Amino acid sequence: MTEYINTLFTEVYKILFLLIPVLVAVAMIVWLDRRVWAFVQKRRGPNVVGPFGLFQSLADALKYMFKEIIIPASANKIIFILAPIVTMTLALISWAVIPFSENFVLANINVGILYLFAVSSLGVYGIIMGGWASNSKYPFLGAIRSAAQMVSYEVSIGVIIINVLLCTGSLNLTDIVLAQENLWFIIPLFPMFVIFFISALAETNRPPFDLPEAEAELVAGYQTEYSGMMYAMFWLGEYANILLMCSMGSILFLGGWLSPVDIYPFTLIPAPLWFIFKILLLFILFSLVKAIVPRYRYDQLMKLGWKIFLPLSLSWVVITSSYLYYFNLLPAN
Amino acid sequence: MIIHSIFFYIFSIIAVFCAIMVTVSKNTVHSVFFLILDFITISCLFIMIGAEFIGMIMLIVYVGAVAVLFLFVVMMLNVSQQKNEWFTGEKNSHHIPVGLLIGTVIFFELIIVAGGWKYKPELLKNFSSIGIDLNTTNTHEIGKILYTDYIHLFQLSGMILLVAMIGAIVLTFRKREGIRRQSYFKQISRERKDAVELIDVENNKGVDINV
Numbered sequence: 001m002t003e004y005i006n007t008l009f010t011e012v013y014k015i016l017f018l019l020i021p022v023l024v025a026v027a028m029i030v031w032l033d034r035r036v037w038a039f040v041q042k043r044r045g046p047n048v049v050g051p052f053g054l055f056q057s058l059a060d061a062l063k064y065m066f067k068e069i070i071i072p073a074s075a076n077k078i079i080f081i082l083a084p085i086v087t088m089t090l091a092l093i094s095w096a097v098i099p100f101s102e103n104f105v106l107a108n109i110n111v112g113i114l115y116l117f118a119v120s121s122l123g124v125y126g127i128i129m130g131g132w133a134s135n136s137k138y139p140f141l142g143a144i145r146s147a148a149q150m151v152s153y154e155v156s157i158g159v160i161i162i163n164v165l166l167c168t169g170s171l172n173l174t175d176i177v178l179a180q181e182n183l184w185f186i187i188p189l190f191p192m193f194v195i196f197f198i199s200a201l202a203e204t205n206r207p208p209f210d211l212p213e214a215e216a217e218l219v220a221g222y223q224t225e226y227s228g229m230m231y232a233m234f235w236l237g238e239y240a241n242i243l244l245m246c247s248m249g250s251i252l253f254l255g256g257w258l259s260p261v262d263i264y265p266f267t268l269i270p271a272p273l274w275f276i277f278k279i280l281l282l283f284i285l286f287s288l289v290k291a292i293v294p295r296y297r298y299d300q301l302m303k304l305g306w307k308i309f310l311p312l313s314l315s316w317v318v319i320t321s322s323y324l325y326y327f328n329l330l331p332a333n
Numbered sequence: 334m335i336i337h338s339i340f341f342y343i344f345s346i347i348a349v350f351c352a353i354m355v356t357v358s359k360n361t362v363h364s365v366f367f368l369i370l371d372f373i374t375i376s377c378l379f380i381m382i383g384a385e386f387i388g389m390i391m392l393i394v395y396v397g398a399v400a401v402l403f404l405f406v407v408m409m410l411n412v413s414q415q416k417n418e419w420f421t422g423e424k425n426s427h428h429i430p431v432g433l434l435i436g437t438v439i440f441f442e443l444i445i446v447a448g449g450w451k452y453k454p455e456l457l458k459n460f461s462s463i464g465i466d467l468n469t470t471n472t473h474e475i476g477k478i479l480y481t482d483y484i485h486l487f488q489l490s491g492m493i494l495l496v497a498m499i500g501a502i503v504l505t506f507r508k509r510e511g512i513r514r515q516s517y518f519k520q521i522s523r524e525r526k527d528a529v530e531l532i533d534v535e536n537n538k539g540v541d542i543n544v
Binding site: 004070078110111113114117118121122124125128132140144147151154160170171280299 | 457
């Protein structure tokens with residue numbers, strides 16, 4: 001019995017050791033996003049609270065905590081309250097399989113990439129639940145838009161993952177990174193990386209694909225009726241999802257924790273730091289896109305997903321597999 | 334293994350409870366949410382017996398795609414009134430015999446499977462003589478079996494799905510008349526000389542426009 005309790009406590013300790021940095025990182029990343037956005041538009045951005053405005057997100061969180069949570073009278077209360085919890089939980093549980101270095105991973109499971117994909121495909125429920133339970137028109141329209149968008153872009157993300165899996169021969173995330181020791185997959189699969197990046201933008205409802213919360217048409221989409229801490233949870237979940245997509249991109253295409261070249265000054269930097277650098281690089285790209293590109297129209301968004309990305313990534317699967325088969329490069333089991 | 338069985342019972346109780354709630358709950362959207370929770374717990378059970386690939390695929394396909402469409406249909410069509418009529422209206426007596434029949438058939442099928450599993454283990458061995466290698470991951474094993482022994486069935490099911498997809502598109506697609514569709518090619522290939530013309534307008538005369 002003591003053995004079980006010991007295991008339980010070490011696991012809880014490990015989970016906290018992972019989750020608290022992730023939550024802090026989410027707060028910091030919100031700040032970074034606003035800063036980058038501001039710099040592109042020649043503004044200062046948040047720079048008052050703390051050095052360089054670093055504590056802005058903490059101040060925001062405090063503000064949200066002391067605000068009143070308003071539940072609409074005609075809302076379905078249980079589902080209304082469950083929705084932000086679901087979003088937040090799903091955004092956090094996927095970090096269990098992300099490898100920060102060869103041995104630094106909470107759960108090194110065989111089907112890691114499928115787990116990530118499954119959890120990110122569940123993310124749509126938080127949005128549908130929030131939109132439906134609010135019992136109001138704008139949230140419902142936003143939820144439907146968002147669900148259709150996420151389901152469509154998931155398909156192309158899945159096909160892109162197949163491309164990478166063909167080159168690694170394993171669903172384990174650690175194996176996927178180790179397979180890139182000689183050549184990061186961004187070089188042979190560059191078109192897939194571009195499509196992955198754009199699909200990730202759509203999957204996380206980031207601009208230019210933020211139609212679910214297009215403020216000019218839908219107020220704030222599925223979040224319209226939410227206030228206080230519940231709104232903050234949606235927000236945190238969204239940013240945690242963005243971080244997750246960035247880390248997925250760096251694992252699949254940028255070689256995870258591996259350093260770009262295996263020579264002296266680069267090997268000094270510990271592996272998890274390389275991983276964090278890559279996530280930050282992708283995230284800054286995300287926020288640059290937000291600052292630069294105008295919003296898509298909804299029918300164009302659907303056309304892009306189904307008529308351009310899906311055929312392109314599917315045909316790239318054929319190309320990759322024929323190339324690997326012809327040159328006998330298929331990863332042997 | 335105590336922990337293992339505790340988790341097994343927790344998941345199975347949730348699964349059975351959700352399955353009952355799917356049929357019992359009055360609100361149709363709640364039914365669908367219980368169905369989703371049921372799918373999730375079932376995939377947890379799959380993972381517990383070591384079938385991790387099937388568990389994950391179940392999550393991705395059923396919960397991530399099929400149940401979302403269920404939810405859409407239920408939310409949009411407002412099925413809840415109809416469901417209430419089925420339960421409380423006079424029509425319900427028509428459905429009970431059919432339901433009972435199907436229920437009994439499924440019940441006996443389950444008894445046969447479970448009984449065979451318990452009392453005639455050698456019977457099942459004949460069906461599962463594929464020879465599973467426990468040292469490789471079960472993704473590899475499924476791949477090896479699916480793409481060698483069962484390749485024709487696999488291709489056949491793919492064909493059926495393709496036909497179903499084309500059928501659905503043909504049935505629901507309607508070309509609406511009188512709509513100006515956006516054509517990227519037309520937009521990009523438009524040039525200044527096709528679009529703009531400079532005309533000297535005489536005073537008090539106006540211009541003929543022939544588009």
